[in-house]
Amino acid sequence: MKKTFVILSYWGPPSNSMKNMKKDYGFGYFTPIDAENNLPAVLDRIRGMEPEASVIIVGVSNHKSYDIKAQKKAREISGLMKDKIDAKVFSYREMTRVRDLLTISGNGELTKYVEPGNPSQVKNLGLLAAEIAGAETIVLMDERNIIESKDFLDAAAGRIEKRLEDESIIYGVLGFTRGKRRAGFPDLGNCAWDEADAVKTLYAQTGGGVIAEGERIELGGCMMLHRKLFEKVPFDPFIESKEDIDYLISARMNGSGIAVCGDFLALLTDKGEEPGEYEKFRRDAASFIHMRKKIRTQKENPGEFTRVYITTLQPYPGKFLESGLLPKIRSTSAFLKSRDAASGEEGFSANAENILSKIESDYASDDDRFGKYDDFARDWRKLLNKVADFKDKVFG
16 A cells, blocks of 8 residues: 655744744644754655655645745755655645636635645645645654654554444544653643543553653544545644544544554654643633534534444543533633642733633534534535646646
């Protein structure tokens, strides 16, 4: 099975100019344009594991003024490997070409989807690039993540196109990422937000090994997807974080088998700027609310969908999608606020009430999340149908 590695490369302004600049796109992390990133190491690891594989580097910036510079950085890095690996860049120039081709062909209304935005939208750009390149099976990953071994890669590939007991066929594999515990982040195991324990349980149940002291395991960060899945199911652009987990739900809603595998593992490097602990909590809480609403409003939409139940998503993410989600968010917010006040640092406590008010308002609002996503997915399928013959015009 020939694989195409789709690597997402996020860039931002130089280190000394970030504080006073307003972001155009909200990425969870990025590499300052003047810093070294992990892309060379990722390309070298891929070459060692799969020398015949193709690579697509999706290079984006969180400030539009740095779009061309991000493209240049991606090309410089891939150029160093040009005689060793088949690598294409899908960045500012290629996206502009796709938008121009769509406009010329009378499909200008679809150009709005060929833009970076949040991590979900960037991953959709990766799927779009894979479709244009004619990829059959892709490994979708961030540049900070290195697949730990060829055995892990082969284990995931061995599950693609396997038929399950419910007659669905596995067209996707979702793995885990191993990394160091974040310095400064609170031990949320002491409160209701015991996410790490739920992930560890799922990791063990799906074939994962021992977690070393001082390390953390997260669900997501490496995925293997067959074109029969990504042509049909896009990432949900209405979600800020946990997009890989949400994709698992969306795929199952569309009747596609997607396996969670503890023996498909990536190593998270320390390179790249990350959001603070309070911003991460806010994004994650909002994302779980979105997933819960999408599951609940699925039953309100007619159509040939596979009903997904929270009970089938246990122990994770199901534990964070149950009816007790809002009390869990409230108690965790109080825990973080008290911890922050006790430490004498002004961070979460200064904004806790405002953050919690917005989260509770989102939780209480009566909106059709599944319907919104389904409308987007229809446009997505229309977009991919239009770009199938763009390959030579985009990557040529």
